[in-house]
Amino acid sequence: MNETTEFPLEPAPFNGESREVDPGACFDWLQQGWTMFLVNPGVWIGSTMLLLIMLMAISIVPFFGQIAAHLLVPLFGAGMVQICRHMGDERQAEIADLFAGFRHNAGQLVMVGVFFAAGVFGLAFIAFLLVSGGVFGGVVTGKIAGFGIALGGVMLAGLVVAILSVPVIMATWFAPALVFFHDMKPAAAMRASFDAGAKNWLAMLIFGVFLVVALFFAMLPLGLGLLLLLPIFSGAVYASYRDIFVGT
Structure with missing residues (x-):
């Protein structure tokens, strides 16, 4: 005898399943981020100012302050x-x-x-080793050839850090939302975040390039542009999370 189906049916539990979206979706995410900022600019600017002040205050403490600030990034x-x-x-x-x-x-x-902190400081340590090695080799070799070796060390460090930072960013991009909204365990959330980023690598790449350029200009007027950039960026991240993950 078949079991009787009871209605309404229970929704399927969220498992971090993601889908592939069109690369141009990143521009829609940014538009939604801007629209969300316009909903309540006062709350956004107040939250961003408070966030920046707290992170700067924490970071003042040498070394341990930097670690604490990176640990708190997912909570904020x-x-x-x-x-x-x-x-x-x-x-x-x-x-x-x-x-x-x-x-x-x-x-x-x-x-x-x-x-996130382990990834950031690990990459910083690798960069330090590569740069210091190049500088030391440049000093030992001589002026002209040494300058080339030192410059090569800096370029190599930048390339290695850029490549190795990609998996760290992909794993932590959506993880805070997945942990907070869906009670996913950290490892599962970071794996789901990485998989979503891999499926949508082109859209994420375009979004990342835009973010880097926007960050450069936001920092020019004494960093005041962050009061606009961080809210728009947060809204765009939320829009991308809703767009990419199934069942959100």
């Missing part, structure tokens, strides 16, 4: 996408939402931060 990232969700659902967003990651799944988000 969860807060920024929470602001996005409230605005997207036409609910009242508040500056206090910036700390939502400290109230839900904080430990799991910190573990994502551990991976």
Whole structure:
């Protein structure tokens, strides 16, 4: 005898499944980020100012402050996408939402931060070894040839860091949203984030290039452009998460 199907059916549990989108979708994400900023500029600017002040204050402490700041990035990232969700659902967003990651799944988000910090400082250490090796070799060799060796060391360091940073960025790009919204474990969230980035590598590449260029110009007027860039970027990340992941 067949079992009776009960309605309404339970929704399928979220498993981090992602889909491939058109590369041009990245421009739609940015447009949505801008639109989301216009919904409530006051909350966005207030949240961004508070975030930057806190991160700068923490980073003042030599070495350990830098580590702490990187560990907290996923927690604040969860807060920024929470602001996005409230605005997207036409609910009242508040500056206090910036700390939502400290109230839900904080430990799991910190573990994502551990991976992020390990990747960043690991890459910095590799770059230091390559650059210092090139400079030392340049000093030993002589003036003209030494300059070429030193420059080669710097270029090699930049190339290696750029290549190795890609998997770190891909694994942590969507992880805060997946951990915060769907209670995924850090390892599973980072694997799902990496898979989503790999499926949509061209869209993510275009988005990343735009971000780097925009960051350069945002830093020119004493970094004041970050008050606009970070909210738009957060809204675009949220839009890409909703676009790429199935069941969100």
